[in-house]
Amino acid sequence: MKFLVYIETDSGDVVASSWEALGAALSLSDDVEAVIIGDKISVGVEDVVKRGAQKVYVVEDETRQLFDLERHLADVKNVLDMSGADAFLASHTSNGRDLAAALGADKTAGVIADALELSVDGDKLKGVRGVYSGNILVDVTVDGSPQIATLRPRAFAAAEDTGASADVVLVDPANVDSPYEVLGVERTETGEVSLTEASVIVSGGRGVAKDPELGFDLIRELAGLLGAAVGASRAAVDAGFISYDHQVGQTGKVVRPDLYIAAGISGAVQHLAGMGSSKVIVAINKDAEAPIFSVANYGIVGDLFEVVPAMSEAVREKLGK
Numbered sequence: 001m002k003f004l005v006y007i008e009t010d011s012g013d014v015v016a017s018s019w020e021a022l023g024a025a026l027s028l029s030d031d032v033e034a035v036i037i038g039d040k041i042s043v044g045v046e047d048v049v050k051r052g053a054q055k056v057y058v059v060e061d062e063t064r065q066l067f068d069l070e071r072h073l074a075d076v077k078n079v080l081d082m083s084g085a086d087a088f089l090a091s092h093t094s095n096g097r098d099l100a101a102a103l104g105a106d107k108t109a110g111v112i113a114d115a116l117e118l119s120v121d122g123d124k125l126k127g128v129r130g131v132y133s134g135n136i137l138v139d140v141t142v143d144g145s146p147q148i149a150t151l152r153p154r155a156f157a158a159a160e161d162t163g164a165s166a167d168v169v170l171v172d173p174a175n176v177d178s179p180y181e182v183l184g185v186e187r188t189e190t191g192e193v194s195l196t197e198a199s200v201i202v203s204g205g206r207g208v209a210k211d212p213e214l215g216f217d218l219i220r221e222l223a224g225l226l227g228a229a230v231g232a233s234r235a236a237v238d239a240g241f242i243s244y245d246h247q248v249g250q251t252g253k254v255v256r257p258d259l260y261i262a263a264g265i266s267g268a269v270q271h272l273a274g275m276g277s278s279k280v281i282v283a284i285n286k287d288a289e290a291p292i293f294s295v296a297n298y299g300i301v302g303d304l305f306e307v308v309p310a311m312s313e314a315v316r317e318k319l320g321k
Contacts, residue, residue: 001120002031004085004146006076007048008095009038011065014047016197017091019158021151025089026052026159028120033057035079035171037072039065049166051159056166057082061173066182067095073102074174082171085146087125089118092150092254093196100150109144114254116155116277125149133250133273153196154256155277193229195248200259203231203248203275204241207264207285207304212241218308219263225315231255231275233265249274261311263304267292284308 003025008015014036025032034053036044039062048056057079064071076099080088088103090096092114104111112118112127116137119126125147127140142148195201202223208215216230223230231248232241248255250270260278265271267283267290275281276295283296284307293299300307315321 001029001087001123001125002083002085003029003033003087003089004080004083005032005034005053006088006090006096006099007034007036007044008067008091008093009036009041009044012038012040012044014041014044015091015093016158016194017093017151017153019051020153020156021089021091021096022048022051022053023159024118024151024156025087027157028118033083033085035059035076035083037064037075039063045168047161049168050161050163052162052164053166055083055169057169057171059171059173064173066185068178068182069098069102070178070180071174071176072099073106074176075171076103077106078174079171080146082169086123087147087149089148090150092152097150100148103146104144104148107144107146107148109146109148110142112140112142112147112149114152115140115149116152118149118151118156130273130277133269134276152254152256152277154199193223193227195229195231195246195253195255198229198255199257200226200228200261201231201248201255201257201275201278202226202228202261202263203233203246203265204236204263204304205233205265205271206235206239208236208241209239211305212236212239215264215305216242218305218312222261222308222312222315225312225319225321226259228259228261229257231260233268233271235266235268262292262296263308265292266290267295 115127117128232246250273283292
């Protein structure tokens with residue numbers, strides 16, 4: 001099976017989870033190509049070339065600096081025609097899933113969305129994904145051509161820089177009469193670790209209610225010491241304690257870090273759907289009967305306003321900070 005992998009860029013830089021999509025393709029086939037779209041992406045192109053793809057299609061233009069679904073879809077369709085790939089993979093980021101869904105609709109092809117595992121069964125791409133808020137895992141195959149899948153970030157090993165070489169094909173940007181124009185992207189709280197790419201996440205929930213500002217200051221302090229991202233439950237976001245871009249859960253971001261610390265989060269099913277696949281879960285809650293403890297590897301029954309500072313102090317001592 002021949003794969004084409006979408007290498008997503010953000011302000012010229014490759015989105016890290018794209019390397020996982022490339023790694024997944026390389027683990028399944030010796031015939032893997034990649035497409036990278038953006039502006040001022042020469043460094044990204046060099047990285048793709050070194051990570052094992054046999055051919056790299058490059059669409060570089062100032063009109064591709066920001067993600068525009070109509071333009072990116074047209075570019076990907078052009079490259080698919082050139083490549084003749086049987087399968088198309090992208091990371092399950094907001095842009096990746098938009099692109100995959102639009103491509104599936106255009107090609108009348110099914111999409112394996114948010115795959116946790118991927119394999120090839122004969123001439124079929126087979127994925128494993130969660131349903132019913134992640135409580136059940138199902139095998140999924142799709143009809144149509146190309147076969148399309150988006151992969152959950154941090155569920156697959158990233159393609160490594162092996163110093164490989166690849167053919168580079170420069171592709172003219174598709175001429176698209178887009179019905180809209182992306183004027184810009186507003187970024188909030190820059191400098192923080194990305195939730196979807198973080199190996200460690202510290203999240204806060206309704207338990208910070210008695211002093212939300214202090215509560216999230218304590219959470220950010222611990223996250224800073226651990227090099228972690230800051231997350232939140234929907235209850236904390238809905239209450240206005242923190243912005244939506246930190247929300248983890250079924251209606252927020254789905255994450256799979258090595259370590260997830262949940263402080264003051266009860267563990268509603270919607271939240272568990274977004275973080276239940278974390279490798280190690282540490283729960284902090286005053287309520288010993290909170291549902292979060294049913295999925296936690298380690299549980300601390302206590303007040304987060306006391307426990308989180310104690311954890312920060314322990315980290316400082318351990319790291320000598």
